[in-house]
Amino acid sequence: MEDYLILMRLDILTKEAQPSPEQLQVYMKQYQEWVNGIVAKKKFKGGTALSTEGKVIQSNHIITDGPFVETKESLAGFIIIQAESFEDAVSIAKDCPILMGEGNSVEVRKIMNIHKEE
Template identity: 75%
Template sequence: MDEYLILMRLDLITKEAQPSPEQMQIYMKMYQDWVGGIAAQNKFVGGTGLSTEGKVIKSGQIITDGPFAETKESIAGFITIKAKNFEEAATIAKECPILRGEGNSVEVRKIVGTDNTR
């Protein structure tokens, strides 16, 4: 089996798009159940959420604050899974609970080694 990254994108900026604390509890339970189902199939490798703060390093050793989300679609987190192929990875990804939110999306990318052995 290969490993795939599922990137979760949603609006982290617009105040109206942010869930209430009660909604957040419901969403987190749905997310935990989804990940638990993947783990039960022995296909969950790992994952985490991401803050909206960070640093961007560019060529020439230039370091700036950021990344600054200029769009409503920000990467909120990711998980890594094991799957037979892209189709299986996409089938798992399409059940991600964040897709229930308007404008949210997930992206599936195969993880490849720098030495092309994966």
């Protein structure tokens, strides 16, 4: 099995896009059920949510507020899973409840080990 990153993107800044406390409870329950299903298959490795604040550092060392430069869609969090193949990882990611939100998306990326272990 190989490791894959599932990045979750949604609008976490626009006040109108934020769920009510009741809706948030429902969404978190759906998300936990999805993650628990991955855990039950022994494919969950970890993950976390990300704060709304950030900085973008460009190649010329210019630092700007970010990460929301041109879009309301921002990286809200990620999980790392193990999967048999890229297709298996995509199959797991397509059930992410974040996709029920208008304009939300998830991205699946294979984690490549470029650092040699010492």
